[in-house]
Amino acid sequence: PCRRCRGRERPMSIVSNRLVRGQLLHFLADPGMGDDPAAWQFFDDGGLWIRDGRIQAAGPWAALTAALPPGVGESATVHDYRGHLVLPGFVDCHLHYPQAGVIASYGRQLLDWLNDYVFPAEARFADASEAERSAAFVVDRLLAHGTTTASVFATVHPHSVDAFFAAAEARGLRMLCGKVLMDRNCPPDLRDTAAGGMADSLRLIERWHGRGRLRYSLTPRFAPTSSPEQLRLCGELLASQPGLHLQTHLAENPCELDWVRQLFPTRGSYLDVYQHYGLAGPRSLHAHCIHLDAAERRSLAAGGAAAAFCPGSNLFLGSGFFNLDASREAGLRVGLATDIGAGTGFSLLRALAQAYEVGQALGAPLPALRGFYLATLGGAQALYLDDCIGSFQPGREADFIALDWAATPELAWRMERTTTLAERLFALMMLGDERCVVATHVMGEAAFVR
Numbered sequence: 001p002c003r004r005c006r007g008r009e010r011p012m013s014i015v016s017n018r019l020v021r022g023q024l025l026h027f028l029a030d031p032g033m034g035d036d037p038a039a040w041q042f043f044d045d046g047g048l049w050i051r052d053g054r055i056q057a058a059g060p061w062a063a064l065t066a067a068l069p070p071g072v073g074e075s076a077t078v079h080d081y082r083g084h085l086v087l088p089g090f091v092d093c094h095l096h097y098p099q100a101g102v103i104a105s106y107g108r109q110l111l112d113w114l115n116d117y118v119f120p121a122e123a124r125f126a127d128a129s130e131a132e133r134s135a136a137f138v139v140d141r142l143l144a145h146g147t148t149t150a151s152v153f154a155t156v157h158p159h160s161v162d163a164f165f166a167a168a169e170a171r172g173l174r175m176l177c178g179k180v181l182m183d184r185n186c187p188p189d190l191r192d193t194a195a196g197g198m199a200d201s202l203r204l205i206e207r208w209h210g211r212g213r214l215r216y217s218l219t220p221r222f223a224p225t226s227s228p229e230q231l232r233l234c235g236e237l238l239a240s241q242p243g244l245h246l247q248t249h250l251a252e253n254p255c256e257l258d259w260v261r262q263l264f265p266t267r268g269s270y271l272d273v274y275q276h277y278g279l280a281g282p283r284s285l286h287a288h289c290i291h292l293d294a295a296e297r298r299s300l301a302a303g304g305a306a307a308a309f310c311p312g313s314n315l316f317l318g319s320g321f322f323n324l325d326a327s328r329e330a331g332l333r334v335g336l337a338t339d340i341g342a343g344t345g346f347s348l349l350r351a352l353a354q355a356y357e358v359g360q361a362l363g364a365p366l367p368a369l370r371g372f373y374l375a376t377l378g379g380a381q382a383l384y385l386d387d388c389i390g391s392f393q394p395g396r397e398a399d400f401i402a403l404d405w406a407a408t409p410e411l412a413w414r415m416e417r418t419t420t421l422a423e424r425l426f427a428l429m430m431l432g433d434e435r436c437v438v439a440t441h442v443m444g445e446a447a448f449v450r
């Protein structure tokens, strides 16, 4: 906990002022494979000034505090994280909250795993209390892992979206969620209809989209479980409301690709199915994107869509290796994701270690600075939310975390033998997990304290 206030906070004055002191790191752009020094800022003795939940200034502590208006320094609540790494909150670009209860279900591959474990788990969400208990559990676990924003699949049941958004709203979180659209090739108790799915989505949009920090994301599960009519209506709804988001899955598994070819014989490719129905533009987020060629990556990027890189899930289900470097070279927006429940944990630090190993398999090991960019600003850019979150630029919402460099004996031992920031960050991403999370702040306030 914060040394100065020990978790206690001073009563809110009319304007709430906070100062955060620690080793500050944030990104202005992707540092790439070469640690571009113009892409990031690090302040070894750094400070954040937060006013009413938003970043007012970030910089070296001495300069920041010297430039404060009269009275601010004296009246501010100080969060002293000296010795810890202070980062913008992690952004998890793709997860299924109803699948938290089937994490670590013996795999085989995507389609068997969906039938054997995922669909039965999602069917249990017909019970609204199961949805409410799961939503509270997942949101609290996200905070404990340092994740402050996520793009989240619910189930086909509209009340599963209500449960998730209510849990996020109660904790003041910026979150995206949507009701799964799925009108074929799934169990009857999880099936909607093209018209019914749209009517449910519209009601949820009216209830939740733009309420506080929440945004609605239209959620066709993936091409095989939606009829052409459902995809067509979904594209129409997406185009009709500026600001709506869309999330789905694309090119995850070779059997899935064959299936899409059979189901949509007149379309040129899996990607072409989504493009045809207007489901691959700005604010559309496609999980996996493993089995795409160079022209498809360029085409996805040119349309303004984004990819969610889910290395843990891709290893767990044996889906393949996402080519991060080729995707970024093609100009594609990429965020990092756990893809719970095919991913086996909520930690984006663990996801970074998995991303590094996937990169190794492709001959392009992920550098640490690019990794921490992906987990913060990269995710915000993939979600088109970088004007709100993902960095410490003035005006951004003050969601941030403090990480302990030496949370385990192995980390402490290794850190004593590092000499550069890049080395320390790399050791943190390879050896770290939720044990490193000292505190998670939402709009300036401590929402989780270790």
Ligand code: GUN
Pocket: 096, 110, 114, 118, 221, 222, 249, 252, 313, 339, 342
């Ligand atoms: N493709 C369609 N649905 C799913 C899902 O729930 N998880 C994963 N990993 N892939 C999918």
Ligand code: ZN
Pocket: 094, 095, 096, 249, 287, 339
């Ligand atoms: Zn998924």
